[in-house]
Amino acid sequence: MTDDNRTPQPFEHGHLNSARIYDYLLSGKDNREIDRDMGDKLLSHAPELKTLAWFCRSFMLKAVQLAADAGIRQFIDLGSGIPNSPNVHEVAQEIDPSSRVVYVDYDPVVHTHCDALLAAKADGVTALLGDIRHPHKILDELKHRTLIDFNEPVAVSLIGVMHYVMEFEDPAGIIAAFRDEMASGSYLALTHGSLDSYPEILQVLTATKGTSAQVEFRTAAQTEALFAGFELFEPGVVPVQEWLRPDLPSTRMVMLAGIGRKGK
Numbered sequence: 001m002t003d004d005n006r007t008p009q010p011f012e013h014g015h016l017n018s019a020r021i022y023d024y025l026l027s028g029k030d031n032r033e034i035d036r037d038m039g040d041k042l043l044s045h046a047p048e049l050k051t052l053a054w055f056c057r058s059f060m061l062k063a064v065q066l067a068a069d070a071g072i073r074q075f076i077d078l079g080s081g082i083p084n085s086p087n088v089h090e091v092a093q094e095i096d097p098s099s100r101v102v103y104v105d106y107d108p109v110v111h112t113h114c115d116a117l118l119a120a121k122a123d124g125v126t127a128l129l130g131d132i133r134h135p136h137k138i139l140d141e142l143k144h145r146t147l148i149d150f151n152e153p154v155a156v157s158l159i160g161v162m163h164y165v166m167e168f169e170d171p172a173g174i175i176a177a178f179r180d181e182m183a184s185g186s187y188l189a190l191t192h193g194s195l196d197s198y199p200e201i202l203q204v205l206t207a208t209k210g211t212s213a214q215v216e217f218r219t220a221a222q223t224e225a226l227f228a229g230f231e232l233f234e235p236g237v238v239p240v241q242e243w244l245r246p247d248l249p250s251t252r253m254v255m256l257a258g259i260g261r262k263g264k
């Protein structure tokens with residue numbers, strides 16, 4: 001934390017950056033030495049972390065597929081990260097080329113990449129610079145620019161993002177703000193770092209304190225509580241592997257995943 005008890009912004013110089021650490025784990029090129037050092041520290045405790053990052057991407061694509069199969073044609077990917085393929089719009093638009101996707105991230109570097117690599121090249125794709133800790137600002141822009149029609153169901157994904165929201169920043173309130181605008185039949189998919197991860201991993205992560213990559217991992221019960229107002233699909237909020245295949249190995253960093261549908 002900084003003196004004013006605020007999570008630093010990703011563009012603050014010399015800080016670890018969650019998008020770039022993740023990009024490094026996904027073998028991308030948009031990262032700096034400080035981010036690679038943290039990635040390597042984490043990898044030394046959990047060498048399977050790169051695989052886990054890919055499990056999370058696969059889960060996200062599965063959630064998009066599920067929502068698209070249910071007829072959803074508009075998607076908001078919050079904390080979208082540095083673009084990696086395949087991405088939300090590729091899955092959604094394969095099912096229906098008219099599907100609309102908005103990628104939102106608060107990191108200006110991520111935003112520039114999203115704009116150049118995704119929004120400029122694909123119809124129906126928009127990159128928005130926005131901080132989920134100010135959900136109403138994002139919602140106002142989505143409505144004002146008619147990017148999303150909230151009278152129709154929408155799928156919202158928060159993949160590996162909510163654990164960057166500290167408890168005092170009201171994670172449940174952020175999701176509730178989106179939920180209250182979402183039509184019934186809308187989907188919410190998220191992954192979240194679990195306190196069931198190996199203690200050594202949680203210890204390494206304390207080095208992120210005071211940077212924009214600071215994390216607050218939560219229990220399965222706390223993560224499930226983020227789905228208030230949504231009916232959870234089976235198998236519920238469980239380690240991400242369980243959403244993919246029964247034979248995948250467990251990982252020392254545990255990433256919880258769940259998908260919910262907003263009822264009437």
Ligand SMILES: C[S@@+](CC[C@H](N)C(=O)[O-])C[C@H]1O[C@@H](n2cnc3c(N)ncnc32)[C@H](O)[C@@H]1O
Nearest residue numbers: 019022079080081105106107131132159160164
């Ligand atoms: C670990 S990466 C995950 C990227 C992507 N969702 C994926 O799964 O490949 C986390 C992303 O969340 C973004 N992020 C973190 N806090 C955020 C906030 N308050 N508002 C918007 N984006 C945020 C970071 O900039 C980063 O790009």
